[in-house]
Amino acid sequence: MTATIARETRTTATPAKTQVTGIVTGASRIVISFLFGFHGLQGFGFFGGIDGQGGGVPFGSFPGWWGSVFELAGALLLLVGLASRPAAILLSGVMAYAYFTVHAPMGLLPLQNMGEPAAVYSWVFLLFAAIGPGRFALDSVIKRRR
Secondary structure, eight states: OHHHHHHHHHHHSOHHHHHHHHHHHHHHHHHHHHHHHHHHHHTTTOTTBTTSSSBOOOTTOTTHHHHHHHHHHHHHHHHHTSSHHHHHHHHHHHHHHHIIIIIGGGOSSHHHHTOHHHHHHHHHHHHHHHHOOOSSOHHHHHHHHO
8 A cells, every 4th residue: 555655646746846846956056056155265265255354264274275175166066066966965064064163162053153054054965965956957968968
């Protein structure tokens, strides 16, 4: 009986609903990765830098400079939809690391330690790793050509 219910559930999804879900997922991936790219650029001194005065993280320093490199490279990969799932997993880990090493020592809750953006980004990127890039992804174009 469970197999019958599962089969019925799969067949009731309309193509229009599936198409809209793919479009919304793809559009969300593009917007979120675009915004996250600016976060990565801050580590290099752009958009006010890490201190609001245009200061960047010292070249080659760990974790700051390397975190900014991962953030920017991952955001670009996710933006165009190339290696989307691995990039999303990497970004989720980078943001989880940032939360637990930078924010959590200052307080228990994200609102107390100013870690809410890191926590939200971590979970959103984990979601993209699980559900995929949606529409408008280079991964989809490459897959169709094979």
